[in-house]
Amino acid sequence: MRRDAHIFRRLAHEIRPFAWLIAGCFVVAILATPLTLLTPLPLKLMVDSVLGGDRLPGFVAAVVPDALEQGGSLLVFVAALFAGVAVASQLQELAQTVLQTYTGEKVVLRFRSKLFQRSQRLSLMYHDRVGTADSTYRVIEDAKSIQYIATDTLISLITALATLVGMIVVTFMVDWQLALVAIAVIPLLAVLSLRFRRRLRKRSREVKRLESGALSVVQEVLTSLRLVKAFSQEDREHERLYARASDGMVARIRLALEKAQYGLAIGSLVGLSGGLVLFMGVRRVQAGAMTLGDLLLVMGYLSQLYAPIKTMAKKAGSIQGHLASAERTFGLLDEEPEVPERPGARAISRARGAVAFCGVSFSYEPGRPALDGVSFAVAPGQAVGIAGHTGAGKSTLTNLLIRLYDPTSGRIELDGVDIRDYRLADLRAQFSVVLQDPVLFSSSIAENIAYSRPDATSHEIEDAARAAGAHDFIAELPEGYDTNVGERGMRLSGGERQRISLARAFLKDAPILILDEPTSSVDVRTEGVILEAMRRLMVGRSSFMIAHRLSTLEVCDTRIELADGHMVAADSSDGLLASGGRALEARGRGTAGHMTGQAPTGSPTR
Numbered sequence: 284m285r286r287d288a289h290i291f292r293r294l295a296h297e298i299r300p301f302a303w304l305i306a307g308c309f310v311v312a313i314l315a316t317p318l319t320l321l322t323p324l325p326l327k328l329m330v331d332s333v334l335g336g337d338r339l340p341g342f343v344a345a346v347v348p349d350a351l352e353q354g355g356s357l358l359v360f361v362a363a364l365f366a367g368v369a370v371a372s373q374l375q376e377l378a379q380t381v382l383q384t385y386t387g388e389k390v391v392l393r394f395r396s397k398l399f400q401r402s403q404r405l406s407l408m409y410h411d412r413v414g415t416a417d418s419t420y421r422v423i424e425d426a427k428s429i430q431y432i433a434t435d436t437l438i439s440l441i442t443a444l445a446t447l448v449g450m451i452v453v454t455f456m457v458d459w460q461l462a463l464v465a466i467a468v469i470p471l472l473a474v475l476s477l478r479f480r481r482r483l484r485k486r487s488r489e490v491k492r493l494e495s496g497a498l499s500v501v502q503e504v505l506t507s508l509r510l511v512k513a514f515s516q517e518d519r520e521h522e523r524l525y526a527r528a529s530d531g532m533v534a535r536i537r538l539a540l541e542k543a544q545y546g547l548a549i550g551s552l553v554g555l556s557g558g559l560v561l562f563m564g565v566r567r568v569q570a571g572a573m574t575l576g577d578l579l580l581v582m583g584y585l586s587q588l589y590a591p592i593k594t595m596a597k598k599a600g601s602i603q604g605h606l607a608s609a610e611r612t613f614g615l616l617d618e619e620p621e622v623p624e625r626p627g628a629r630a631i632s633r634a635r636g637a638v639a640f641c642g643v644s645f646s647y648e649p650g651r652p653a654l655d656g657v658s659f660a661v662a663p664g665q666a667v668g669i670a671g672h673t674g675a676g677k678s679t680l681t682n683l684l685i686r687l688y689d690p691t692s693g694r695i696e697l698d699g700v701d702i703r704d705y706r707l708a709d710l711r712a713q714f715s716v717v718l719q720d721p722v723l724f725s726s727s728i729a730e731n732i733a734y735s736r737p738d739a740t741s742h743e744i745e746d747a748a749r750a751a752g753a754h755d756f757i758a759e760l761p762e763g764y765d766t767n768v769g770e771r772g773m774r775l776s777g778g779e780r781q782r783i784s785l786a787r788a789f790l791k792d793a794p795i796l797i798l799d800e801p802t803s804s805v806d807v808r809t810e811g812v813i814l815e816a817m818r819r820l821m822v823g824r825s826s827f828m829i830a831h832r833l834s835t836l837e838v839c840d841t842r843i844e845l846a847d848g849h850m851v852a853a854d855s856s857d858g859l860l861a862s863g864g865r866a867l868e869a870r871g872r873g874t875a876g877h878m879t880g881q882a883p884t885g886s887p888t889r
Contacts, residue, residue, distance in 0.1 A: 304386040312442040323583025325365035331576030387430035395426040406621035416499030428608035468556040486538040487607035493531035636663035636825030643693035655848040666826040668836030671845035715793040719800035721784035723772030729764040735791035751786035778809035796826040
């Protein structure tokens with residue numbers, strides 16, 4: 284119960300900006316109570332006053348002119364009252380539906396945006412561990428829980444409570460003995476609700492987990508469809524999804540059975556109570572203690588009395604699924620970024636480009652270091668080639684440089700300052716990245732190039748494309764720069780995608796460049812074009828180029844080689860030693876063996 288209270292407090296905090304809209308929903312919803320109380324009244328008036336000839340009840344006679352009690356006028360009035368109450372009830376329901384839908388969509392839109400923003404801020408380590416499908420499910424599906432709880436469940440519960448109180452008061456006014464019998468079922472329903480609460484919450488959590496797992500299979504297959512087709516594994520993947528989805532189906536059936544048992548217990552208790560009231564009411568009519576009209580009125584109110592009781596009991600059960608979703612969404616919001624921005628982090632406009640790795644170690648998993656005690660330094664404007672076999676730690680090194688991860692130990696400096704002391708956005712603004720598998724979005728070529736600078740003009744975009752050697756093939760396309768590249772750029776060749784990625788880097792004009800095997804998946808002719816563009820891009824920038832082929836690294840001033848997370852070799856050209864070697868050597872005296880992969884013996888001076 285404490286946990287539920289904590290969740291409700293957090294939900295209240297999330298919906299606070301929409302307090303006036305939600306208050307409006309409550310006002311409109313509460314109008315249902317007097318309309319519900321009026322619903323059985325025309326039937327009583329018809330039986331007792333129109334057909335039975337009795338005088339109108341005092342509270343009705345006080346608002347009805349005496350003339351209406353003569354002749355057929357009373358019948359017309361009662362019929363009009365019946366129709367008026369019905370129409371007013373429909374209008375109230377329409378207004379409630381529209382307002383609740385509008386409010387709910389506004390609430391869930393804000394909450395979903397907050398979850399999406401949080402999921403983007405979390406480090407790659409979190410998404411590597413949990414999987415993107417789980418975060419997707421929480422953002423898209425679990426986020427709806429706030430709408431169901433705030434604008435559906437809670438409003439329904441409060442409206443039902445108000446209606447219940449009104450019904451109890453009116454029923455007591457008509458016949459207090461029958462009223463006591465009718466409300467005796469409420470404590471039993473409360474006990475029943477508490478009994479089923481944990482079981483329904485547990486089943487709901489299981490359903491969410493399994494549905495998220497099935498979504499991960501769909502996401503993996505559709506994003507790797509070429510590989511699936513190439514190995515003719517469609518049937519295998521179908522069976523994998525079917526197995527995951529079957530587990531989810533079984534869990535949903537179990538949840539449905541729990542809800543059905545809960546509903547059966549509620550309906551049975553309410554039915555037994557209603558039968559007992561009917562039995563006692565008939566006995567009281569036969570004894571002359573109440574009129575037939577009064578009994579019909581009580582039974583009419585009784586049906587209306589049990590409706591909010593059943594609503595409250597069922598909502599108390601269904602809310603468990605929404606609370607399970609709310610737990611998952613708050614779990615995402617509570618995740619601490621593994622690459623946090625330090626309080627008072629310093630700004631940086633444009634770096635000079637001096638980079639130093641000082642005894643840097645990093646592990647994706649405990650006991651399995653991806654980098655171990657790596658130390659080297661790069662002067663501004665110099666190019667470093669990084670070689671090594673697959674899994675040696677090359678990409679990890681550059682991922683640490685742009686703070687996709689933080690070192691397990693050691694430090695990385697930019698212009699003599701630990702990169703963890705910079706604002707994250709400012710730090711990453713210093714880098715242009717060209718990946719082995721270029722990432723393009725399903726939009727136009729111009730939008731993909733301008734992704735690094737959304738405010739760029741068409742002239743600047745074209746200049747960047749020319750510098751990257753991409754303008755000519757773009758100009759030959761039917762729609763030119765407005766050509767949609769398709770999902771992940773699959774309407775273009777690998778070389779064309781890579782040149783667009785280079786154009787993006789040219790447009791950003793960052794002081795530090797990271798080239799992660801940019802020519803590994805292109806032919807020799809295209810490689811020459813890309814290398815020429817890269818040479819132009821590297822001019823005046825500190826550059827880190829990862830490549831398997833040593834010939835690709837010939838454009839670099841120095842090369843380092845990694846093996847099993849250690850730096851095993853390094854060499855520098857005369858140009859590097861002449862321009863930046865003295866600074867590196869001076870730094871090396873404080874970080875002994877910095878070009879041999881040994882950890883520094885002391886902290887570097889700033």
